[in-house]
Amino acid sequence: MVGTRAYVEDLGRRARAASAALATASTETKNAALLEMADAVEREAPALEAANRLDLEAAEKSGVSTAMRQRLALDKKAIAEICDGLRQVASLPDPVGEVLGAWERPNGLRISKVRVPIGVIAMIYEARPNVTPDAAALCIKSGNAVILRGGREALHSNIALARLLRNAAAAKGLPGDSLQLVERPEHEAVNELLTLNAYIDLVIPRGGEALIRKVTELSTIPVIKHYRGVCHVYVDRSADLDMAADIVVNAKVQKPAVCNAAEALLVHEEIAPVFLPRIAELLRARGVELRGDAGARAIVPDMKAATDDDWGREYLDLILAVRVVRNIEEAIAHIARHGSQHSDAIVAKDTGAAERFLREVDSSAVFWNASTRFNDGGQFGMGAEIGISTDRIHARGPMALPELTIYKYVVRGTGQVRE
Amino acid sequence: MVGTRAYVEDLGRRARAASAALATASTETKNAALLEMADAVEREAPALEAANRLDLEAAEKSGVSTAMRQRLALDKKAIAEICDGLRQVASLPDPVGEVLGAWERPNGLRISKVRVPIGVIAMIYEARPNVTPDAAALCIKSGNAVILRGGREALHSNIALARLLRNAAAAKGLPGDSLQLVERPEHEAVNELLTLNAYIDLVIPRGGEALIRKVTELSTIPVIKHYRGVCHVYVDRSADLDMAADIVVNAKVQKPAVCNAAEALLVHEEIAPVFLPRIAELLRARGVELRGDAGARAIVPDMKAATDDDWGREYLDLILAVRVVRNIEEAIAHIARHGSQHSDAIVAKDTGAAERFLREVDSSAVFWNASTRFNDGGQFGMGAEIGISTDRIHARGPMALPELTIYKYVVRGTGQVRE
Numbered sequence: 001m002v003g004t005r006a007y008v009e010d011l012g013r014r015a016r017a018a019s020a021a022l023a024t025a026s027t028e029t030k031n032a033a034l035l036e037m038a039d040a041v042e043r044e045a046p047a048l049e050a051a052n053r054l055d056l057e058a059a060e061k062s063g064v065s066t067a068m069r070q071r072l073a074l075d076k077k078a079i080a081e082i083c084d085g086l087r088q089v090a091s092l093p094d095p096v097g098e099v100l101g102a103w104e105r106p107n108g109l110r111i112s113k114v115r116v117p118i119g120v121i122a123m124i125y126e127a128r129p130n131v132t133p134d135a136a137a138l139c140i141k142s143g144n145a146v147i148l149r150g151g152r153e154a155l156h157s158n159i160a161l162a163r164l165l166r167n168a169a170a171a172k173g174l175p176g177d178s179l180q181l182v183e184r185p186e187h188e189a190v191n192e193l194l195t196l197n198a199y200i201d202l203v204i205p206r207g208g209e210a211l212i213r214k215v216t217e218l219s220t221i222p223v224i225k226h227y228r229g230v231c232h233v234y235v236d237r238s239a240d241l242d243m244a245a246d247i248v249v250n251a252k253v254q255k256p257a258v259c260n261a262a263e264a265l266l267v268h269e270e271i272a273p274v275f276l277p278r279i280a281e282l283l284r285a286r287g288v289e290l291r292g293d294a295g296a297r298a299i300v301p302d303m304k305a306a307t308d309d310d311w312g313r314e315y316l317d318l319i320l321a322v323r324v325v326r327n328i329e330e331a332i333a334h335i336a337r338h339g340s341q342h343s344d345a346i347v348a349k350d351t352g353a354a355e356r357f358l359r360e361v362d363s364s365a366v367f368w369n370a371s372t373r374f375n376d377g378g379q380f381g382m383g384a385e386i387g388i389s390t391d392r393i394h395a396r397g398p399m400a401l402p403e404l405t406i407y408k409y410v411v412r413g414t415g416q417v418r419e
Numbered sequence: 420m421v422g423t424r425a426y427v428e429d430l431g432r433r434a435r436a437a438s439a440a441l442a443t444a445s446t447e448t449k450n451a452a453l454l455e456m457a458d459a460v461e462r463e464a465p466a467l468e469a470a471n472r473l474d475l476e477a478a479e480k481s482g483v484s485t486a487m488r489q490r491l492a493l494d495k496k497a498i499a500e501i502c503d504g505l506r507q508v509a510s511l512p513d514p515v516g517e518v519l520g521a522w523e524r525p526n527g528l529r530i531s532k533v534r535v536p537i538g539v540i541a542m543i544y545e546a547r548p549n550v551t552p553d554a555a556a557l558c559i560k561s562g563n564a565v566i567l568r569g570g571r572e573a574l575h576s577n578i579a580l581a582r583l584l585r586n587a588a589a590a591k592g593l594p595g596d597s598l599q600l601v602e603r604p605e606h607e608a609v610n611e612l613l614t615l616n617a618y619i620d621l622v623i624p625r626g627g628e629a630l631i632r633k634v635t636e637l638s639t640i641p642v643i644k645h646y647r648g649v650c651h652v653y654v655d656r657s658a659d660l661d662m663a664a665d666i667v668v669n670a671k672v673q674k675p676a677v678c679n680a681a682e683a684l685l686v687h688e689e690i691a692p693v694f695l696p697r698i699a700e701l702l703r704a705r706g707v708e709l710r711g712d713a714g715a716r717a718i719v720p721d722m723k724a725a726t727d728d729d730w731g732r733e734y735l736d737l738i739l740a741v742r743v744v745r746n747i748e749e750a751i752a753h754i755a756r757h758g759s760q761h762s763d764a765i766v767a768k769d770t771g772a773a774e775r776f777l778r779e780v781d782s783s784a785v786f787w788n789a790s791t792r793f794n795d796g797g798q799f800g801m802g803a804e805i806g807i808s809t810d811r812i813h814a815r816g817p818m819a820l821p822e823l824t825i826y827k828y829v830v831r832g833t834g835q836v837r838e
Contacts, residue, residue, distance in 0.1 A: 240834070392620040413787060413793075
């Protein structure tokens with residue numbers, strides 16, 4: 001068996017070779033491969049379930065949480081969702097070749113700016129095996145070769161999925177190496193991957209804070225992070241309180257374990273005496289624990305006291321930090337200080353206050369009278385997404401197909417030289 | 420004196436605070452500051468020249484090359500160019516606030532995608548002090564705070580420039596900390612800067628290979644590299660040979676020390692016997708040393724033999740590697756293997772060959788019948804540029820004002836929640 005570095009370098013070399021073919025592959029070929037992948041996943045469902053059973057049994061033995069086992073499971077529903085996802089990506093427009101702009105210079109040079117794939121993308125993620133086909137589909141449709149490194153807990157499932165997807169790609173004329181899985185479980189494989197600058201153009205980590213930190217520290221390749229969402233809802237004094245209640249409840253409880261769920265509620269002091277008791281009752285009825293500052297606890301005394309640690313925390317759970325603010329300035333300053341520039345909302349009738357919030361709060365998505373839960377590629381109408389970027393270069397917010405591309409300048413002349 | 424880390428952290432904290440004000444500063448305020456900067460540089464020219472003299476004297480004592488001393492000099496011409504540059508940036512459109520797209524969802528949510536500044540940018544560069552005002556102007560116009568770290572050799576010049584620019588910014592109502600210079604010469608200051616993730620959003624290194632490598636290895640902050648340009652001109656068998664000669668001469672000798680100058684010439688074997696002797700004579704008359712493969716030397720026998728090291732080398736000098744290729748496939752494969760995805764050109768009358776080259780050669784700019792020297796923000800009509808990105812995310816090729824921004828999604832609703 002070759003060493004880890006040689007193993008990973010070989011993956012890189014193969015991916016680079018595949019990416020050249022993928023970059024010029026036709027939309028028809030790419031779509032045919034994605035549809036064949038969906039068919040193959042359906043056809044081979046029993047084999048996938050058998051491989052998944054090995055992961056589930058190992059998980060059971062090592063005593064992982066029920067939540068973890070649920071995320072690991074490739075049951076009939078999960079498999080159907082994988083197939084739907086692959087077919088949906090096939091139905092999305094191909095971003096490659098799109099002309100982003102074209103102009104002519106006074107010297108007659110005709111310049112166009114054309115979308116091209118990024119090249120080779122490495123995805124590093126945790127337990128959920130459905131990321132394997134989801135990420136592969138998005139990368140391949142956008143003309144990128146992908147190297148996938150999933151969680152150790154899902155290794156059997158991922159190996160079975162990757163083989164099947166590779167065969168499907170090859171059956172329709174794409175290089176099998178369009179997608180490759182790091183099959184070796186050792187941590188060193190990730191470390192080596194992150195310094196393979198000659199072969200990998202972009203690393204996308206998806207997972208918990210520890211994973212993202214590690215990747216950011218070790219990688220010499222550009223990284224786009226999908227990091228924490230510490231999302232706020234600010235209820236202005238001008239808010240429609242029914243609307244505010246609906247939005248706060250939705251942002252907190254509709255799916256608390258995701259990055260665009262609300263983690264903190266800021267309430268203007270003028271309406272706090274009316275709004276807070278009401279929202280506290282609604283949230284508690286849904287099992288939400290509230291942690292308030294002194295102002296909030298003066299109004300709802302049986303609220304747990306928030307500590308300094310509660311501001312800026314991503315609970316990913318049925319917990320909400322609550323603070324009473326004197327004005328919109330204080331709300332905006334709180335978000336600037338404690339937020340993670342992910343998704344923040346204002347509920348207000350006052351257009352001036354709302355527009356100020358939208359302008360000054362610098363998050364990947366800012367909402368006026370809508371739930372933070374809408375910061376999502378599907379909800380924005382962009383189709384499937386590979387994640388929600390919390391970085392400030394290349395892409396912010398949902399990363400769908402166009403965000404997995406870059407561009408080149410194509411310049412047509414008639415013999416021009418520079419003076 | 421505080422330690423290096425504390426010193427650099429303080430710069431970061433100030434920059435972050437300034438960036439919030441800059442992000443919402445009006446175009447008028449930013450332009451007024453840039454014009455005041457130009458006036459101040461003109462007014463204070465004698466003080467700048469005096470500071471520069473200290474750097475030049477130190478350079479002389481340490482025996483640096485004439486080329487280096489030329490790059491270091493802030494003479495009347497350099498100062499006039501700095502003022503022109505500042506005024507030109509003031510005249511360019513402000514990218515901040517541009518609406519990149521707007522659409523409505525079936526549920527009534529109105530989404531718009533709006534350009535915003537990146538935030539805080541750190542520029543790390545080498546000797547030329549004119550980079551200080553050039554980079555500051557581009558960053559400030561695009562609403563970013565900037566931390567500048569110039570070469571040690573230019574420290575007196577840079578300190579004088581930065582103080583003057585800061586005062587000018589403050590005089591027109593921008594935070595003085597919109598631009599800050601790392602005034603401490605020690606290397607540790609750069610190392611600390613590169614891990615200041617809480618305060619810096621993007622690092623842009625400009626300079627030689629060693630600098631770029633170091634920054635890439637040490638930075639935990641996103642980096643956009645302005646790296647090597649190993650540019651090729653391929654002369655197809657269908658080329659107009661007069662045009663080919665003009666383009667090759669221009670691409671090689673018009674400014675050999677820059678990244679978009681040609682470093683290698685690939686000639687189709689059918690026209691090599693006619694073209695090579697002719698281009699060899701033209702280039703030699705301009706002092707260019709040719710280094711050929713066996714095919715080229717069979718035609719021009721007194722050409723120096725190229726070694727393996729010559730392919731893929733960035734000479735930045737009057738040297739050109741020359742190879743005879745059997746066909747366009749071989750030319751494209753050579754560029755894929757040895758090029759740096761910067762700027763590559765084909766000279767051809769054959770449209771099919773040209774379009775294939777433009778499609779398959781994956782460089783930041785690909786040229787048909789034009790010199791590689793046109794890969795430049797000014798030449799593309801984008802105005803001033805901060806450099807030419809060789810990365811494959813965020814921006815490729817010339818980085819002008821829009822490339823120093825990112826976007827956020829602004830979502831306006833009427834109480835929508837997610838089902």
